Amino acid sequence: MEVEIISKEALKPSKPTPSHSKLHKLSGLDQLSPSIYVPILLFYHAPPPPPPPSEPSEHATLSSHLKNSLSETLTLYYPFAGKVKDGVCIDCDDEEGVVFVEARAKNNLIDVLNRPKLEVLNTLFPGGLQWKSSKNLSVLAVQVSYFDCGGMAIGICMSHKIADACTIFTFLNDWAYIARTSGENLSSICALLNTASSIWPPNNQSIIPELEFTTSNVVTRRYVFNPTKLSELKAAAAAAADTIAAASNNSKAKPIQNPSRVEVVTSLIYKTIIQSNKKIHPRGLVTSYSLAQTVNMRTRMVPPLPKNTVGNIVWYFPVMIKEEDDISLGTLAARMRDALMNLCEFARNVEGEKWLLMAGKIGVDGEHSMDDAYTFSSWCKHPVYDVDFGWGKPVWVSTAVYPYKNNVVMMDCKDGEGVEVWVTLDEDLMCVFEGDEEFLKFASFNPSI
Numbered sequence: 001m002e003v004e005i006i007s008k009e010a011l012k013p014s015k016p017t018p019s020h021s022k023l024h025k026l027s028g029l030d031q032l033s034p035s036i037y038v039p040i041l042l043f044y045h046a047p048p049p050p051p052p053p054s055e056p057s058e059h060a061t062l063s064s065h066l067k068n069s070l071s072e073t074l075t076l077y078y079p080f081a082g083k084v085k086d087g088v089c090i091d092c093d094d095e096e097g098v099v100f101v102e103a104r105a106k107n108n109l110i111d112v113l114n115r116p117k118l119e120v121l122n123t124l125f126p127g128g129l130q131w132k133s134s135k136n137l138s139v140l141a142v143q144v145s146y147f148d149c150g151g152m153a154i155g156i157c158m159s160h161k162i163a164d165a166c167t168i169f170t171f172l173n174d175w176a177y178i179a180r181t182s183g184e185n186l187s188s189i190c191a192l193l194n195t196a197s198s199i200w201p202p203n204n205q206s207i208i209p210e211l212e213f214t215t216s217n218v219v220t221r222r223y224v225f226n227p228t229k230l231s232e233l234k235a236a237a238a239a240a241a242d243t244i245a246a247a248s249n250n251s252k253a254k255p256i257q258n259p260s261r262v263e264v265v266t267s268l269i270y271k272t273i274i275q276s277n278k279k280i281h282p283r284g285l286v287t288s289y290s291l292a293q294t295v296n297m298r299t300r301m302v303p304p305l306p307k308n309t310v311g312n313i314v315w316y317f318p319v320m321i322k323e324e325d326d327i328s329l330g331t332l333a334a335r336m337r338d339a340l341m342n343l344c345e346f347a348r349n350v351e352g353e354k355w356l357l358m359a360g361k362i363g364v365d366g367e368h369s370m371d372d373a374y375t376f377s378s379w380c381k382h383p384v385y386d387v388d389f390g391w392g393k394p395v396w397v398s399t400a401v402y403p404y405k406n407n408v409v410m411m412d413c414k415d416g417e418g419v420e421v422w423v424t425l426d427e428d429l430m431c432v433f434e435g436d437e438e439f440l441k442f443a444s445f446n447p448s449i
Helices: 028-032 058-076 108-114 116-123 165-181 196-201 227-247 263-282 329-349 352-362 427-433 437-442
Strands: 001-009 024-026 036-042 082-083 088-093 098-105 140-147 150-158 216-223 288-296 314-322 373-380 396-398 407-412 419-426
Touching: 001 058, 036 165, 058 098, 058 140, 058 165, 088 140, 098 116, 108 150, 116 227, 116 314, 150 165, 216 227, 216 427, 227 263, 227 329, 227 437, 263 288, 263 314, 263 329, 263 407, 263 419, 263 427, 263 437, 288 329, 314 329, 419 427
Parallel strands: 098 140, 288 373, 373 407
Antiparallel strands: 001 098, 024 088, 036 150, 036 396, 082 088, 140 150, 216 419, 288 314, 407 419
């Protein structure tokens, strides 16, 4: 796909940021988050033509509307117009602004939606920033790409240093609301910018080192679990749990009969990864595996934090598997549930600096190398498909090919029931993983949108 850049500018908040807010302190959890851009891509069918009188160019009208509404939104999310400074704060002097790019994609939208080529999507993100470092750069960058058919794509890259998935999708929906209503009721939007740093104060010395990533020979594959297959997968996990419970009393976690979508999909992927590893590595070379599942902690805190609490309010729980352990779907789902409950119990009783100190003990064991540790991030249940700028909800929401190995990202399908999964593994491991017959009984490889 050929993409031609039409314009590029820096957008600033519509009102100057108050002098007392020129420096936004990151929370202790923000400090531990990686300084990488998280990419989100939203595709829309052709918006209806603007009513007369309108500007000569329909694209100019749409872009003007998006830019004006974004500037309005930035007055409420002013750190997003700033620059990440040394990983400890955001410089909000209104000098940096949000990178806003307009582009023409010389294809039709249907060409992208029909068996999407994941690498091609990279051209729809601003400046090739997806998953790149955001250190000392703008917090947010946006690219609006217009297809020949009239459809469009809005690609954003948001620094993970200040935003998790909940924050990103809350911001996108607030921007869309302001665009849809022409900013008539800004008072209904409230971004809680300083709540996280009051609960988890920033640290002059990091208790846990910030995550670092190195690129390698990796491959990303997209799979979709439709509602019917998810029901079958849940039934298989429940049946496996019953079998194990009847056969042995040595299970490390009590079997569960009502596994969630995320639990069964994660369990199947984790099981397939472990089995694939065993096929390509000599016995005894890899003796244990580690899953790290990220969790939105807002609803797990006591009292719960509102969804509009800005920042990285996430932590993760580990599921450690030894070579001799049972890896049936029922056992893995049960161990995930048990680990989640332990994390939630911990979150209800601890906060602040003590939270960070103790949370480090819940994280992935330092003895496990990145070769056998796998990170799972779920964006499910976030309002991914509610981002309506005034011309309808997106027809597809995606991310970008991940350049670091051992990563899985899950999100809802448009129907709200299916699950879309982006799996990134080492090339050799992926060759075995993508041919697993049990996995392919439930997952569809890169179906059309």
